[in-house]
Amino acid sequence: MADFNAITLQLKGIRKAYNIGLPAETEVLHGLDLTIERGEFVALIGPSGSGKSTLLNLIGLLDKPTAGELLITGQPTTQLQDRELTLLRAKAIGFVFQFHNLLPEFTALENVMLPLLAARGRPDEAMRLRAAELIEQVGLTDVGKHLSNDLSGGQQQRVAIARALVMQPALVLADEPTGNLDTKAADNVFDLLRRVNEASDTSFLIVTHDPRLAQRCDRIIELVDGRIDSDKANRVSPP
Amino acid sequence: MNSAMPFEWILAIRFMRQARMQTLLIMAGVALGVSVIVFISALISGLQTNLFKRTLDFQAQIIILPPKEISRPLHQAGDGAMLATLVQPRAQRLQSVDQWQTVLAQVAKMDGVSVAAPVVSGAGFIVRGEANKAVGLTGIEPETYLKLIALNSKIIAGTANITGTDMLVGLDLAKDLGVWTGDKLNLQTASGGTATLSIRGIFDYGNSGMNSRSVYIALRTAQSLLDLAGGVTSVEVNLDAPFTAETVAQTIQAQTGLKVDSWIATNAQFFSALEAQSMSNTVIRFFVGLTAALGIASVLVVSVVQKSKAIGILRATGTSRQQILRLFLLQGALTGLIGSLLGAFVGWLFLIAWRNIAINADGTQLFPITFDPMLFVYAAVGATLVGILAALFPALQAARLDPAVAIRG
Numbered sequence: 228m229a230d231f232n233a234i235t236l237q238l239k240g241i242r243k244a245y246n247i248g249l250p251a252e253t254e255v256l257h258g259l260d261l262t263i264e265r266g267e268f269v270a271l272i273g274p275s276g277s278g279k280s281t282l283l284n285l286i287g288l289l290d291k292p293t294a295g296e297l298l299i300t301g302q303p304t305t306q307l308q309d310r311e312l313t314l315l316r317a318k319a320i321g322f323v324f325q326f327h328n329l330l331p332e333f334t335a336l337e338n339v340m341l342p343l344l345a346a347r348g349r350p351d352e353a354m355r356l357r358a359a360e361l362i363e364q365v366g367l368t369d370v371g372k373h374l375s376n377d378l379s380g381g382q383q384q385r386v387a388i389a390r391a392l393v394m395q396p397a398l399v400l401a402d403e404p405t406g407n408l409d410t411k412a413a414d415n416v417f418d419l420l421r422r423v424n425e426a427s428d429t430s431f432l433i434v435t436h437d438p439r440l441a442q443r444c445d446r447i448i449e450l451v452d453g454r455i456d457s458d459k460a461n462r463v464s465p466p
Numbered sequence: 467m468n469s470a471m472p473f474e475w476i477l478a479i480r481f482m483r484q485a486r487m488q489t490l491l492i493m494a495g496v497a498l499g500v501s502v503i504v505f506i507s508a509l510i511s512g513l514q515t516n517l518f519k520r521t522l523d524f525q526a527q528i529i530i531l532p533p534k535e536i537s538r539p540l541h542q543a544g545d546g547a548m549l550a551t552l553v554q555p556r557a558q559r560l561q562s563v564d565q566w567q568t569v570l571a572q573v574a575k576m577d578g579v580s581v582a583a584p585v586v587s588g589a590g591f592i593v594r595g596e597a598n599k600a601v602g603l604t605g606i607e608p609e610t611y612l613k614l615i616a617l618n619s620k621i622i623a624g625t626a627n628i629t630g631t632d633m634l635v636g637l638d639l640a641k642d643l644g645v646w647t648g649d650k651l652n653l654q655t656a657s658g659g660t661a662t663l664s665i666r667g668i669f670d671y672g673n674s675g676m677n678s679r680s681v682y683i684a685l686r687t688a689q690s691l692l693d694l695a696g697g698v699t700s701v702e703v704n705l706d707a708p709f710t711a712e713t714v715a716q717t718i719q720a721q722t723g724l725k726v727d728s729w730i731a732t733n734a735q736f737f738s739a740l741e742a743q744s745m746s747n748t749v750i751r752f753f754v755g756l757t758a759a760l761g762i763a764s765v766l767v768v769s770v771v772q773k774s775k776a777i778g779i780l781r782a783t784g785t786s787r788q789q790i791l792r793l794f795l796l797q798g799a800l801t802g803l804i805g806s807l808l809g810a811f812v813g814w815l816f817l818i819a820w821r822n823i824a825i826n827a828d829g830t831q832l833f834p835i836t837f838d839p840m841l842f843v844y845a846a847v848g849a850t851l852v853g854i855l856a857a858l859f860p861a862l863q864a865a866r867l868d869p870a871v872a873i874r875g
């Protein structure tokens with residue numbers, strides 16, 4: 228359930244280093260400050276290796292920063308234990324990755340159900356209805372019963388978006404969600420994200436390499452060498 | 467998705483079904499191991515039961531005898547040369563159990579005693595024309611003795627219910643002498659006793675020694691033939707629980723001061739052989755269990771690597787460490803359980819096949835197999851536990867997986 232806190236995400240002096248204590252120790256993120264408000268639709272751009280994925284993993288509570296504080300819907304997270312992090316992640320955050328988003332053993336519909344199932348323990352009718360509703364929303368009613376492996380790349384990303392939305396999170400993190408799609412499929416997936424955003428309070432943080440798609444976001448943050456190089460509001464021109 | 471099933475079960479079953487070949491192979495391995503255990507266990511317990519039965523077919527569980535006479539050397543000081551030849555047990559004259567009626571009554575009343583019977587045994591000859599056969603005479607009271615030894619079931623002609631003028635002879639002896647039920651034989655003993663008795667029944671113990679040497683006669687007849695008026699050479703006892711024989715024997719010995727032998731003591735060698743058999747069965751179980759555990763563990767270790775991406779995605783979408791841990795423990799448990807049920811079934815087929823193959827020339831069972839359905843339950847529970855233990859390491863590995871690394875992987 229989206230929190231009514233107006234600030235979805237807040238980063239304060241976030242640093243991340245890998246291989247701490249080893250000769251190969253490198254700091255990848257050098258003290259980031261950032262705030263994302265409820266309902267914002269933000270593009271995160273930057274050269275390869277600049278730390279975009281690292282940042283997304285930190286925000287998604289899959290990894291811990293070396294320094295700084297990270298607040299999700301106002302809640303500080305760096306002191307939380309794994310169990311609490313898992314609960315917060317399940318409740319507040321939806322993920323869409325570039326590849327291999329889905330579990331191939333399950334149908335599209337079942338993939339969408341999985342977060343609900345993990346949270347509640349057993350399948351029930353309400354879950355099925357909710358998953359079916361989202362599958363319909365992403366335009367895949369016809370293929371909902373297909374194994375996810377049998378779907379096209381674009382379809383798989385749509386299923387992943389449906390899954391990211393199933394818990395009604397405050398924030399959806401998408402790491403190059405259209406990175407391996409052709410232009411048309413990429414446009415469709417992007418449109419879907421935009422529509423969902425407009426119809427809800429959910430904030431989106433989308434990593435993309437495609438300047439054309441970035442131009443369709445409300446705000447563009449550019450990361451260079453682990454620092455925020457620019458952070459600009461963007462006026463979206465109607466397509 | 468089945469609504470009755472918890473999240474971890476749904477995932478475990480899908481994962482196992484998807485890795486079909488791995489799952490089938492490891493289950494076949496577990497099944498094979500379990501089938502060997504089931505088969506060998508049934509075989510060994512069948513063998514043991516059968517050996518007990520055969521032993522206790524001939525033998526009372528406890529035999530009460532007169533105290534052993536101590537042979538005293540005829541010691542003459544300074545005559546050392548004589549010593550070696552003279553220090554020999556006296557040729558033991560048949561000796562009666564002192565006050566045997568009292569002993570019999572006392573023992574028959576003891577807890578756990580199912581029957582007690584007086585017996586007179588000694589050596590004799592059967593004289594028939596030129597032939598002169600040495601036999602062991604056993605004088606019995608049919609009313610008590612037939613409850614002690616399953617002689618009734620060994621009778622192939624006539625009846626075991628003998629009176630003072632009857633005798634029972636073994637099949638081999640009857641054939642040797644060319645006699646059958648109704649025929650009369652002349653019995654003699656070293657002490658000069660002689661009697662002409664008619665054959666009332668022929669027994670077959672399935673053992674040529676017993677069949678050619680044992681002769682059963684009535685207790686009173688034996689007493690007079692062996693010059694043992696009113697006496698008996700032993701009181702023989704069976705218990706409700708044969709394995710308590712040694713303890714009971716010691717109690718009787720303490721109470722009566724007589725010599726008391728239990729079948730456990732007289733068959734000590736046989737018992738140590740049984741122990742070795744049980745031991746080797748345990749060793750086989752241990753190694754089969756270990757092999758199954760290693761197999762399950764290695765399959766799951768590979769599966770954790772193969773599924774690391776899926777584990778990362780599950781963790782990213784709200785699955786907890788504990789749920790991942792249970793997911794893999796469950797796969798181990800299910801592999802063990804299903805493998806063992808399959809194995810128990812295959813083992814059972816082996817047993818049926820064995821029943822049809824291992825038969826004597828005459829079509830009877832070589833030995834009957836004891837088939838304890840609880841063995842299936844033990845195998846299933848044991849294999850499930852082995853599966854869980856085997857899954858522990860891979861499951862911990864899966865639960866500890868760093869989702870960020872797994873997804874990037």
Ligand SMILES: Nc1ncnc2c1ncn2[C@@H]1O[C@H](COP(=O)(O)OP(=O)(O)O)[C@@H](O)[C@H]1O
Pocket residue numbers: 245246255273274275276277278279280281282871
């Ligand atoms: N687990 C890791 N261990 C060591 N270095 C890492 C790890 N993950 C990422 N890096 C390094 O961090 C930097 C940023 O990587 P990443 O966040 O993937 O960048 P981007 O997504 O912007 O391409 C890169 O130099 C990368 O090599």
Ligand SMILES: [Mg+2]
Pocket residue numbers: 279280281
């Ligand atoms: Mg990246």
